[in-house]
Amino acid sequence: MTTANERDGDSETDDGPRVPIVCPDCETTSRVPLESVAETLERHNEVRHDGDDVASVDPDIVDRIADLAADDLGFLEDDVIE
Numbered sequence: 001m002t003t004a005n006e007r008d009g010d011s012e013t014d015d016g017p018r019v020p021i022v023c024p025d026c027e028t029t030s031r032v033p034l035e036s037v038a039e040t041l042e043r044h045n046e047v048r049h050d051g052d053d054v055a056s057v058d059p060d061i062v063d064r065i066a067d068l069a070a071d072d073l074g075f076l077e078d079d080v081i082e
């Protein structure tokens with residue numbers, strides 16, 4: 001008998017895009033929901049690094065997030081009018 005009882009696992013949940021955060025000092029990478037990124041970074045840097053901006057969003061992904069956000073908001077940088 002199987003039941004769908006795995007919704008609360010902390011592995012692969014489907015509640016939105018996850019953003020990789022890297023901390024070179026701690027040598028850690030973690031994925032957090034997009035909506036929690038700022039909070040997570042702030043807390044980590046404050047607790048671990050005295051408020052220095054050590055941990056940050058994976059640089060490889062920053063562009064993509066910007067794209068996503070721009071897409072979402074309809075901000076496209078193609079309004080070059082001469």
Ligand SMILES: [Zn+2]
Nearest residue numbers: 023025026048
């Ligand atoms: Zn750290």
